[in-house]
Amino acid sequence: MPNPYQVNQTISLAHLKTKEVIPNAKDKLKKVRKKLAKIQDTMYAHNKYSVLICLQGMDTGGKDSLIREVFKNFNTRGINVHSFKQPTSQEKEHDFIWRHYLALPERGKFAVFNRTHYENVLVTRVHPAYILSENIPGIDDVSQIDETFYHQRMEHINQxxxxxxxxxxxxxxxxxxxxxxxxxxxxxxxxxxxxKNWKFSSGDLEERQLWNKYMFCYEDMLNRTSKKDAPWFVIPADDKDSCRLIVAETILETLERYTDIQEPELDEKTLSQLEEYKQLLRSEDEHKL
Incomplete structure (x- = not known):
């Protein structure tokens, strides 16, 4: 059954709901995240797949608390969370995807990007002057940064x-x-x-004045970069509990389709000697332990 939140055709954000209230969402999430944690353990042992979770949204969207609640049962050795801020001087000496590439998950592990490589076609599209600091050959003025530039950058991300x-x-x-x-x-x-005062910044209000421009950029980005092997899901976020549950269920449903993810089996020699090893351990004298 198709996921109703997945972007698999051209969408208009103005026509998609921002609020969905699911009864008992908190209790349901507890059950889902336990299942996710079990899959995480199996994936870690299987060591062939990795998982990248990308989270994007406007300020106050609930990304931080979602990460805390959805992945609460995970073993910390198998998950890393990266929150990308403004690029450092070192990061600006490389292409725009470089710092994100370094944070990709190893096989058997999860990575959560809290704000992602898509900031490079969202924030920079709203504030094109940021692009100038990348020192890209042939771009010396904001007037040279057009729609084609961002569409090409999105295609690079797709690749x-x-x-x-x-x-x-x-x-x-x-x-x-x-x-x-x-x-x-x-x-x-x-x-x-x-x-909660520490969370507030006057910059939040400045960005809020650009709401319509951000919506245009998000909509274009979602339509151009949601692919079969890297899909976007538009999640109603006005109700935090329901939002977290929908994200967790989507992750679980996706991972459960990978039926080849199994814990590795012991080699035949070790398997045939398990009973012998068990008896050996049980026969040890306590004073030798």
């Missing part, structure tokens, strides 16, 4: 992700679809609640 997928990486990308009204409520809470 990279195809390469990753062909080499055993399972890629799932989630856009947390928040309404402008709900963002306003969450920003107000950050101001009104002292314990």
């Amino acid at each position: 990279f992700e195809k390469h990753w997928s062909d080499n055993g990486m399972i890629i799932l990308k989630f856009y947390l679809h928040l309404s402008k009204k709900e963002q306003k409520n969450r920003l107000l809470r950050r101001i009104e609640l002292q314990e």
